[in-house]
Amino acid sequence: KAGVTQTPRYLIKTRGQQVTLSCSPISGHRSVSWYQQTPGQGLQFLFEYFSETQRNKGNFPGRFSGRQFSNSRSEMNVSTLELGDSALYLCASSRAEVGGGEQFFGPGTRLTVL
Amino acid sequence: DAKTTQPPSMDCAEGRAANLPCNHSTISGNEYVYWYRQIHSQGPQYIIHGLKNNETNEMASLIITEDRKSSTLILPHATLRDTAVYYCIVRGETGANNLFFGTGTRLTVIP
Numbered sequence: 145k146a147g148v149t150q151t152p153r154y155l156i157k158t159r160g161q162q163v164t165l166s167c168s169p170i171s172g173h174r175s176v177s178w179y180q181q182t183p184g185q186g187l188q189f190l191f192e193y194f195s196e197t198q199r200n201k202g203n204f205p206g207r208f209s210g211r212q213f214s215n216s217r218s219e220m221n222v223s224t225l226e227l228g229d230s231a232l233y234l235c236a237s238s239r240a241e242v243g244g245g246e247q248f249f250g251p252g253t254r255l256t257v258l
Numbered sequence: 259d260a261k262t263t264q265p266p267s268m269d270c271a272e273g274r275a276a277n278l279p280c281n282h283s284t285i286s287g288n289e290y291v292y293w294y295r296q297i298h299s300q301g302p303q304y305i306i307h308g309l310k311n312n313e314t315n316e317m318a319s320l321i322i323t324e325d326r327k328s329s330t331l332i333l334p335h336a337t338l339r340d341t342a343v344y345y346c347i348v349r350g351e352t353g354a355n356n357l358f359f360g361t362g363t364r365l366t367v368i369p
Contacts, residue, residue: 177356187345188359232299236301247304248304249301249303251301252299254299
């Protein structure tokens, strides 16, 4: 079956702009998590959605937001982009409602902020 | 979730077994040990997980010590494609669906 897909794969924006990234989970998976990966901070958890509700949120400013649709697809938005937002943004989906099981990661969206 | 400690880097000769250690001395009774790996610029890939018994799948084996304070991921016959960063993660089964990644171990398989 198809894996987790993320669009777009690459994106270039300038400071002050906003951006929306999309993630389609594996069919049947209702949990979607987002992560940011930078060389300096490594892989950091952003937020997790389950059945259209945000269940958990990492330590990121309010400029980072997300949502999940009834078909489990998810989007994340970053407003007022800063140079430090340049990163690989990863989405992961899971069948499990809580805590357990394998998470399947997408290929990521590489965002460059100029 | 308990914190884990891994060596920053390791080398392994192609065809030999790669043994990647992980310390998780503060693990609690209901927490599992998970291993993921990330090949350069790709999304992390699940490898294996276990609670207290040793586990084996088509990719690797996981050996957990009796006191559960440490574990070892074994890649029985490392290939060049196994060059990646390997993350050991401890998490409970009733908590949130997010993973806390440490710095991992960068494994380089040498021809």
